[in-house]
Amino acid sequence: MNVVDGRPGLRERKKQRTHAAISDAAIRLFLEHGFNQVSVAQVAEAAEVSKRTLFAYFPAKEDLVVHRLADHETETARVVRARPPGTAPLTALREHFLKGLRERDPITGLNDAPPVRRLHRMILDTPSLVARMDRFKTGAERALAQALRETAGTPELTARLAAVQIVAVQWALAQDNAERLAYGEPADARYAGAVAAAEHAFALLENGLREPPPRR
Amino acid sequence: MNVVDGRPGLRERKKQRTHAAISDAAIRLFLEHGFNQVSVAQVAEAAEVSKRTLFAYFPAKEDLVVHRLADHETETARVVRARPPGTAPLTALREHFLKGLRERDPITGLNDAPPVRRLHRMILDTPSLVARMDRFKTGAERALAQALRETAGTPELTARLAAVQIVAVQWALAQDNAERLAYGEPADARYAGAVAAAEHAFALLENGLREPPPRR
DNA sequence: TGCAAATGTATACCAGATGCAGAAATAACC
């Protein structure tokens, strides 16, 4: 940061450009040839940086892909924290998820723009990327549990249990959508089904797995 | 398999012995020096096989540790399938988990025999092993969902959602126990708390996350 | 302009994992 004006200095801007250049080159090559078919050395060469520099920006090859979703790791926690007073956490999360579906937020798996769809498909088809996504889940669980404790006074254990359930369910919904879209179904055709699935899933979370679930 | 008598031939027996020899050498070295401090070459040498042979038996280094838990991947699914007629899946799973706690089944995290405790601690302390365990969760989810569909007629989506919730919760319970024991708490001292936690967790699964949960 | 800190590079290196050709062990058959 420049001391004179508050703007980011040349160093800062260069870093951002390098970061973007590496990421763009990586995504482009991965989408074109497949994640496992492209080596980090090739990515570094395409981005015109050394391999060592690449690893200074991204701790592992997988992060070249998933860093774009890093913001979403704490998204559920933020939604819970930012909910209007008097609103149950689950209610806020359901509304947020439904909003994501309406807006075709890629995180819901319901965005069929070709680049998004191909990226999702690549992730689903690459075990190491799926594994990397699982670590996101773990981070999301922790953040959500903390948010539940701090804003709803949920006891430690209950918060952890609720968090793992909620994250697991949202993930399953998104994965279901992404899978269908990855293999051709249009987002608009899936939308109604995705909404119904989400409503059903959140109802299960609220009411439990007893059969038959109480009517609403 | 020998053609003459139905018994496993020499080849089969030797394979089993080699498998065990590699696994034993690996566990011993890992527990002594740490997972990341021991190379697969050292394991192969200790087991008196070539590195190439080691990878013929175990697809990856992590599998040298986690293959012992492979049976448990389909355990919840088996419990659901084997439940007495008229029993709800969740009831059978709760009873099974409580039985595991009573018997200090390592899968519940409540076994404090030093080798088990050290193994759990090593896994918890090693990111790549934790990641490998997550893949087990995924397998368990799939198997459980299928069991729910086939034996309880649960619809596809509901089965998947129920499965991810159940597996996530059981995992969280076991991890909680294992963490406490890994750092010194005796199993007997933890037992009561573990039972209470399990009862609470299964009640949440049955009744949902609404507040306050309906009384039993 | 000059200097310190941050950043990038080249090179070598380590460890996990795979491909391949041939040696050794085992099973099957006569």
Place this chain on the structure above:
DNA sequence: GGTTATTTCTGCATCTGGTATACATTTGCA
């Protein structure tokens, strides 16, 4: 028993992700 075919094991080379070291360059700032 001896022979042959198949499986299994081995040694070696190789690839790839990731890291350490030592050095060069760029940038911020006075």
